[in-house]
Amino acid sequence: EAQVTQNPRYLITVTGKKLTVTCSQNMNHEYMSWYRQDPGLGLRQIYYSMNVEVTDKGDVPEGYKVSRKEKRNFPLILESPSPNQTSLYFCASSLYPDGEYGYTFGSGTRLTVV
Amino acid sequence: GENVEQHPSTLSVQEGDSAVIKCTYSDSASNYFPWYKQELGKGPQLIIDIRSNVGEKKDQRIAVTLNKTAKHFSLHITETQPEDSAVYFCAASRGNAGNMLTFGGGTRLMVKP
Numbered sequence: 001e002a003q004v005t006q007n008p009r010y011l012i013t014v015t016g017k018k019l020t021v022t023c024s025q026n027m028n029h030e031y032m033s034w035y036r037q038d039p040g041l042g043l044r045q046i047y048y049s050m051n052v053e054v055t056d057k058g059d060v061p062e063g064y065k066v067s068r069k070e071k072r073n074f075p076l077i078l079e080s081p082s083p084n085q086t087s088l089y090f091c092a093s094s095l096y097p098d099g100e101y102g103y104t105f106g107s108g109t110r111l112t113v114v
Numbered sequence: 115g116e117n118v119e120q121h122p123s124t125l126s127v128q129e130g131d132s133a134v135i136k137c138t139y140s141d142s143a144s145n146y147f148p149w150y151k152q153e154l155g156k157g158p159q160l161i162i163d164i165r166s167n168v169g170e171k172k173d174q175r176i177a178v179t180l181n182k183t184a185k186h187f188s189l190h191i192t193e194t195q196p197e198d199s200a201v202y203f204c205a206a207s208r209g210n211a212g213n214m215l216t217f218g219g220g221t222r223l224m225v226k227p
Contacts, residue, residue: 043205045216090158102163108157
């Protein structure tokens with residue numbers, strides 16, 4: 001089944017403790033993105049990647065890091081999480097730039113930073 | 115950068131009625147406008163999209179219209195059913211511009227049986 005797999009689904013952590021949210025896709029897509037979803041703000045892009053070792057900042061990159069060492073994986077790293085990073089996070093992949101013909105989204109990771 | 119505004123933020127309709135969600139965008143170079151549906155506990159899923167060379171597109175009970183001059187586009191759902199209840203997002207991008215898809219704030223649609 002074609003899918004984007006994120007882990008974990010739920011995570012509660014403390015301020016300053018480094019964490020990684022994993023994302024993997026099995027569709028051989030070149031384009032991958034991370035979004036955060038907050039009430040009333042929709043989905044805001046954090047980082048995106050156009051290919052292996054090619055990444056760029058989205059609209060809200062502060063406090064986040066990403067890497068793309070393999071085509072299928074695109075982990076999101078929070079080096080020192082803060083409470084304002086409490087949010088619902090989605091990883092997405094697409095065959096074409098800008099999500100044309102559709103992004104495939106993961107099921108989401110609900111992160112709480114206390 | 116692109117800014118997409120979406121209205122209303124919540125919409126409640128009776129089953130069988132129509133629902134309309136409207137979006138405006140700021141970047142006149144945007145040429146691709148998808149709509150996503152997000153059901154509870156799931157990631158958004160593409161339901162329909164439109165490109166700037168087309169004014170309207172239909173897929174069964176769903177239609178999208180685009181007015182490039184006014185920089186707005188709308189989602190129309192006819193004969194609504196309870197399973198249409200979800201959060202809907204509009205989005206806009208330039209296409210081929212490096213993976214930048216900008217989303218609106220979302221509309222929670224509730225269809226009452």
